[in-house]
Structure formats: structure tokens, C-alpha cells
Amino acid sequence: MPELPEVETIKRGLQGFCLNKKIVRVKSYCDKSLIGPREIAEGRTVEKFRRFGKALVVDLSEGVSLMVHLRMTGQLVWVSSSEEETQQEEPSSISTSKNAVSNVEIIKNLIKNRFAGGHPSDNFTDKLPNKQTRVEIEFEGGGKLFFNDQRKFGFIKILPTDEVLQDKFIASLAPEPWKMEAEDFYQRLQRHKNSPIKAVILDQKVICGLGNIYADEALFYAGILPTRKAGEVSKTEAKLLLKGACEVMEKSINSGGSTMATYVKADGTKGDYLRLFAQVFRREGEPCNRCGTEIIKTRVAGRGTHICPRCQK
DNA sequence: CTAGGATCCTGTCAGC
């Protein structure tokens, strides 16, 4: 799920909460979610955050690093120590009007003491750890960082800092769109000329950062049908597509991660930033904002795909 | 090397 803008938003948010804090304990609830020896992270201090595409790297003191990949359903939730003293009630019935007011207060308090990012779900306001908690990192002073992941595709890997760049995923990543020349991008597309353009731009070795949302949004921006063969995308179109990738992701980062969470509105119901942002993603059946034609959902490269059949050629 | 499909895992939802 979480694509580059969400990971960037998490990076920025977590920096504010746990930079210079000391890890006292790393607890694993699921063997496959925590890779590497947890002991070498305990007692180390958080010194720096780095992001490589959709991967987040937390550098600790004495040459140890954590590499986090959220994959489809991962999320990171920081819970500050002040919440632990006050957190008692669970906001379980926010949809019932009777309790709406008090529950809004509870949720507001929770949010004040939390920072959450990644796959949006109720876990953001749930009591933690919960059933989906895979790793729990406790800091000196009581703050905690929870790694939750429904499908267990994501992971936290503990490794020496000097081995981060040799990690297979990180080593093979292509540049981010804003660091790539249009000509280079075009040449990369040509290397996969018989694949649908959408499949190619989802390949992190071709261009990094895009996932299913921003791929659809960038293709809409450039007016390109996702089913087109990459080899048949012209230089001009490639340039526009690269620009679209930059625009949609930058816009998302600047608004705090368009897909960050469901947020709680004043009436206790939930809103979704994605809906304010997306032109096509999950808008099937709704009119295109540009031409009014109905957005349709199809399947391309094994992924749900949203297009405006009129704006995209 | 590329291309396409299966696969990892849990949860939810539509359809019967």
C-alpha cells in the first residue's frame, strides 16, 4: 500500500518523535516480520532517518540500522508515553450517535499523542498492541513504536549500517522520478517494450516510488492508457508521464501524504484524504473531473486499474 | 535478458 509519499510522510513524522531516543527493547510477535538479531538494536539510539524508494531506514548508534518495508498493509504507529497513562477507553463505537461526542474527544486525545502512517485502518486509533502488531519497539522514557501488518508481507530488518546499500532491494532500486532525466526514462521504457506501460512503471528497478495509486494517477495525468505497450510510448509522452509521476507524488507529500489515514472528522465519522486527491483511483462509476466521462475500473498487469476512457489514449 | 503468472498472508465483501 504505502507508496513513496506515505513513507516520506512517515519519515518526517517519526523524526519529530523518536530522533535521539534510545531503544530499550525490541519485541517480536511474528517471526517473519522481524529479520536479524534484535539484540543489536537494543540499547542503541536513533540517529538518522533515510528513505530509499518505499523503504525506510533508521540508522542507530554504533553502526546498526533498521530497514522497514511496509509492503501492502504495513503501518507504523508511534505512541508517546503520555498516552499510556491516560489510554484506558477504547473508541469502539464511534459510529453510534449516542456516544459520538465523547468518542470524538477520546479520539482527538489519541491522535494528539500518536503519529501513524501506512496502510489506513482502525489500528491508527486502536489500543495497541493488537492482533496485527508484529513488532513493538520500546524507547527509554516509555514511547513505543508499533509495526502492524495484516498480511505479513512487510518486515523490519536489523542489519549493520554499512550493509544497507548492499541490501538486494535497495541496491537494485532505480532513481526517483525527480532525479531521472526524461531521456533516461524513455530508454528504460524501451527495455520493456512489450509490457503494458503500467506494469513497467510499477517496476521499482525502472523508476522507484510509484505503486498502484500513483501509477494510475500519473498515467491519467499524462493521458496514457495503462494497457499501451511501453515501447509505443513516445518520447513526448514519456516526458509527460515522468512529470506526472513527480507531480502526483509531490502533491501528495506536500499535503502530508494523500493516502495517510482515514482521518476523524468533527462529527466522529471518518474521511479519506485519498478522495480529495485522486482523479481516477477508486473513482470508478464517478465522472472524470476533466471531461465528465465515467471512470472505469479494469485489470492490467494483475492489478486493479482505473482510467478515464476519454482522457487517456 | 524479458514477460507473465503464481505466491507469500489475513481479512472483507459480494454472491449464492
Add this chain to the structure above:
DNA sequence: TGCTGACAGGATCCTA
């Protein structure tokens, strides 16, 4: 109600 299959904001592995 219970069952079944499809699908899900990702990436890798296997096969041809």
C-alpha cells in the same frame, strides 16, 4: 447463516 471465490495501495520467484 454459512460457504466460496475474488480481491487487496507490493515485490519476488518461477517458468517459458
